[in-house]
Structures are given as C-alpha cells and as structure tokens.
Amino acid sequence: MKILKFFILIFIIINFGNANSIENSNEELRNKISKNIRCLICQGQSIFDSQSNFANSMKLVIKQKLNEGYTEKQIYELLKDQYGQWIVYDPEFNKKTFILWTLPILLFLIGGAIIGRKLIVKKF
Amino acid sequence: MKNKFLLTFIIFFAIFSFFIFLKALNNSNVYIADNIFKENLVNFKSQELFSTKEILSEEIFKDSEFYILNIWASWCAPCRKEHPILMKLSQNSQVKMIGLNYKDNFDSARNFIYKFGNPYSNIMTDKDGVISIGLGAYGVPETFIIDKNKKIIKKFIGPLSKKNLDQIILLVK
Numbered sequence: 001m002k003i004l005k006f007f008i009l010i011f012i013i014i015n016f017g018n019a020n021s022i023e024n025s026n027e028e029l030r031n032k033i034s035k036n037i038r039c040l041i042c043q044g045q046s047i048f049d050s051q052s053n054f055a056n057s058m059k060l061v062i063k064q065k066l067n068e069g070y071t072e073k074q075i076y077e078l079l080k081d082q083y084g085q086w087i088v089y090d091p092e093f094n095k096k097t098f099i100l101w102t103l104p105i106l107l108f109l110i111g112g113a114i115i116g117r118k119l120i121v122k123k124f
Numbered sequence: 125m126k127n128k129f130l131l132t133f134i135i136f137f138a139i140f141s142f143f144i145f146l147k148a149l150n151n152s153n154v155y156i157a158d159n160i161f162k163e164n165l166v167n168f169k170s171q172e173l174f175s176t177k178e179i180l181s182e183e184i185f186k187d188s189e190f191y192i193l194n195i196w197a198s199w200c201a202p203c204r205k206e207h208p209i210l211m212k213l214s215q216n217s218q219v220k221m222i223g224l225n226y227k228d229n230f231d232s233a234r235n236f237i238y239k240f241g242n243p244y245s246n247i248m249t250d251k252d253g254v255i256s257i258g259l260g261a262y263g264v265p266e267t268f269i270i271d272k273n274k275k276i277i278k279k280f281i282g283p284l285s286k287k288n289l290d291q292i293i294l295l296v297k
Binding site for chain 1: 226227252253254256257258259260262263
C-alpha cells in the first residue's frame with residue numbers, strides 16, 4: 001500500500017511539473033507574440049508593454065487563440081487580416097514594404113562604396 | 125558656385141520637408157486595414173444587455189437590410205457626445221441599429237440608455253473586449269456600416285459627427 005501511495009505521489013509530482021512546463025512555454029510564446037504586436041492606440045508601445053483596454057483585450061485574444069491550438073504564424077495572420085500589416089512590428093517582405101526592407105541595405109552599400117572609394121583614392 | 129548650388133538645394137529640401145510634414149499632420153493617423161471591407165462580418169456569441177440572454181450574432185444580423193453596429197460604453201465621454209446622432213439615425217427606416225456595449229458595468233450601461241434614450245434595436249455586450257478585437261475595432265466609440273450582404277462597407281473611428289450622419293444616410297439609401 002505504501003509503495004502504491006509512493007508511486008501515486010511520484011506520478012502527481014511528474015504531471016504537475018509537466019503541466020507547469022506547458023503553462024510556462026505557453027506564457028513565453030504569449031509574451032513573444034505580445035512583444036511583436038503593436039498597440040494601435042498607444043504611442044510606440046507593443047501590447048506587451050501597454051495596459052490600455054485595447055492591449056489587454058488583445059492579450060486575452062492571443063491567450064484564447066493559443067489555447068484553441070493556433071500557431072504563432074496563424075495568430076499573426078488573423079490579426080493582420082483584422083488590422084492590416086501595421087499591427088506587427090516585423091512586417092513581411094511584399095510590394096508595399098519592399099522599400100522599407102531594401103532602402104537601408106541600399107544606403108549601406110552606397111555609403112560603403114563612397115567610403116571605400118575615398119580610402120582607395122587616399123591610398124594611391 | 126558649388127556652395128551656392130548646395131545652399132539652394134538645402135533650402136529647397138527644407139521647404140519640401142516642411143510641406144510634407146504639414147500635410148502629414150493634417151492626415152488622420154488612424155490606420156484602417158483595407159481587408160476589413162472585403163470580409164463578411166464575423167460571427168460571435170454575446171450576452172444581451174437587458175435580458176442577459178446568450179445570443180448569436182447570426183440571430184441579430186439575419187435580415188437583408190443595412191445594419192449599423194455601434195460600439196459604446198457608459199464610461200466613454202465621446203459616446204455621450206455622439207448619442208444624439210445615433211438617436212437621429214435610429215429614426216431612419218433604412219437601417220437597423222445594433223449596439224455593442226464595451227467593457228462596461230451592466231447597471232451603468234442600462235442607466236445610460238434610460239437617461240439618454242435607446243437608439244438600438246438590440247444591445248449586445250462585450251465584457252472583455254474580445255468581440256471588438258474580432259471585429260477589428262480599436263476602442264470606443266466605433267461604428268460599422270454593414271450592407272445587405274453582411275459586408276462591412278464603412279467604419280468610423282471615434283464619435284460620429286453631423287457630417288458622418290449625412291455620409292451614412294447617403295450610404296444606406
């Protein structure tokens with residue numbers, strides 16, 4: 001009987017640990033998503049940082065969707081459908097955002113070329 | 125010569141930037157996704173404010189007519205400001221007004237309606253704001269115009285003005 005009690009106790013402890021780790025990983029994912037979602041009514045804050053009504057409801061929606069089995073990508077897609085590309089801090093590469101993505105690289109290359117040319121001219 | 129050209133360029137650039145910023149300041153900084161106007165109204169389940177009965181959105185948006193969905197709350201001052209306009213709109217037989225009470229206390233919401241009048245044919249409640257997020261709303265007040273095919277055709281963020289009222293009347297004609 002004692003052995004049985006011991007095994008039940010071990011079983012409960014293991015399961016409790018598992019449940020805790022699932023909850024923790026869910027919370028980590030929830031925080032990760034929240035940090036990448038823009039609070040549309042705040043000034044330069046993610047919904048993770050904001051305590052506004054909008055941000056609190058959005059956090060709740062993310063929690064519900066994760067519990068329903070949505071993946072991170074599916075949640076972003078859903079929110080982009082409702083609020084547009086602007087809702088995510090990490091916009092995808094498309095015809096509307098290509099300047100945003102390519103301009104810094106282009107400026108970096110042009111700047112590098114100018115500096116490189118000056119250095120070469122100085123050397124000779 | 126080179127310096128003169130540079131100076132002219134800088135002055136021209138400064139004037140150009142000034143007008144760009146001036147124009148941007150006058151633009152609305154609220155961004156509305158284009159997608160919202162292509163989609164059908166999402167279905168949701170909610171509690172009715174007065175009867176507290178659970179109700180499905182399909183049971184409310186069932187007729188082939190124009191609907192105005194207004195998100196409001198008793199604690200929201202701009203909602204009080206737009207209420208007379210909603211009362212006027214409710215007299216229009218072309219539309220059916222639906223209210224969505226946002227993150228509110230039931231008693232306060234009912235008192236608000238008793239005090240200022242009820243423009244809505246149905247009032248649903250959104251206790252935690254999840255339904256509003258599903259609709260793509262930002263907060264209160266917000267108004268959606270839904271056509272006969274249950275598609276959102278227009279969205280007004282913030283309190284409705286007299287100008288908005290005329291726009292709505294034109295839209296639902």
